Amino acid sequence: MTTENKIPTAAELWATREPTPFHATSLFFDIRGSTHLLTHLGEQPLARILQVFFGEAIPATEEEGGTVLHFSGDGALVLFTGENAVDAAVRAALRLIDIARHRVTQKIPQTAEGVFGLLGHDGIDITVGIDTSLIYGVAVGRAPEPLVSWTGRGVHTAAKLSRLAPPDTIAITQESVSARRTVAPPAGSSRMRFEVGGEERVVYVTSAAKH
Numbered sequence: 001m002t003t004e005n006k007i008p009t010a011a012e013l014w015a016t017r018e019p020t021p022f023h024a025t026s027l028f029f030d031i032r033g034s035t036h037l038l039t040h041l042g043e044q045p046l047a048r049i050l051q052v053f054f055g056e057a058i059p060a061t062e063e064e065g066g067t068v069l070h071f072s073g074d075g076a077l078v079l080f081t082g083e084n085a086v087d088a089a090v091r092a093a094l095r096l097i098d099i100a101r102h103r104v105t106q107k108i109p110q111t112a113e114g115v116f117g118l119l120g121h122d123g124i125d126i127t128v129g130i131d132t133s134l135i136y137g138v139a140v141g142r143a144p145e146p147l148v149s150w151t152g153r154g155v156h157t158a159a160k161l162s163r164l165a166p167p168d169t170i171a172i173t174q175e176s177v178s179a180r181r182t183v184a185p186p187a188g189s190s191r192m193r194f195e196v197g198g199e200e201r202v203v204y205v206t207s208a209a210k211h
Contacts, residue, residue, distance in 0.1 A: 006081055007067055013139035014146045021152075025085040025132045025176060027066065028158035029057070029096050030075035032125035032167050049124060050074060052107045056099045064092040069150050075162065077155060079135065086132055086176045093128040093170045100126040101168065125168055129161025132176040 008020050031053070038046045058068055058076075065088045066078040080089045101123035133154035139146040157173060165171035 007069075007079055008137050010139060010146050010148050013137050013148055017139070019136040019138045019151075021134050021136050023081070023133075024135045024154065025080040025089045025130060026135065026152075026154040026158040027061070027078040027080065027089045027092060027128060027130050028075060028155070028162045029078075029093070029126050029128045030073075030159075030162040031100070032127060034074045037124070048108055049104055052104050053100060053124065056103055057096050060095040060099060061092045064088045064095070066092050069148075072159070075159070077150065077159070079150075086130070086172075089130050089176075090170065090172065093130065096128060097126060097168050097170075100124045127162045127165040127167060128170045129158040129163075129165065130170065130172040130176050131157040131161070132173070133157070 006022060007024065008022060013020055031050075034046065037049070041049075054076075061068060061078045064080075065082065065085075066080050068076055068078050070077040078089075078092065080086070080092075082088075103123075105123055131154045133152065135150060135152040135154050138149045138151065140149055141147045161171035161173070
């Protein structure tokens with residue numbers, strides 16, 4: 001089976017009826033403390049926060065070349081392919097953190113006081129995990145519009161890192177750093193080790209405040 005460097009469509013996956021591998025950089029972002037916000041702000045204010053955040057976050061990732069493939073609660077999986085995939089993912093991650101910290105309460109100022117009282121700062125907290133490896137797409141359901149399941153180490157590692165990293169940081173694996181065209185960790189990053197999937201991984205964690 002040929003491994004490609006592009007994201008297969010649902011129709012292509014359905015036609016093969018087999019798990020299809022491709023190389024990609026996975027970016028998973030997740031809002032921190034959403035349960036805490038729900039408890040103290042209420043359902044409707046939190047829903048409005050999510051609406052504003054995703055309304056700006058999704059176009060931002062797409063502008064950097066990402067493809068949003070999957071939502072999971074208050075997080076999302078975005079894939080990047082091509083020669084500059086990792087650098088594009090890092091740029092998207094920085095934009096996501098900026099949107100979370102500054103744009104949300106600017107657009108809905110009535111929530112600013114409540115968010116500040118809960119978190120101690122303006123805006124909401126998010127974390128971002130990035131990994132570069134093989135991804136598999138699997139078509140499920142039935143034609144003409146089958147659903148697609150995305151799996152592979154990159155997807156699961158990126159999601160796990162987004163849960164382990166401190167708020168407002170980007171956790172990027174050694175594999176992704178090695179794949180960067182700049183061949184260096186993101187500026188201002190610190191080298192850490194996290195256990196992901198039963199194995200210890202070298203991870204670089206960088207704060208958006210340092211960019």
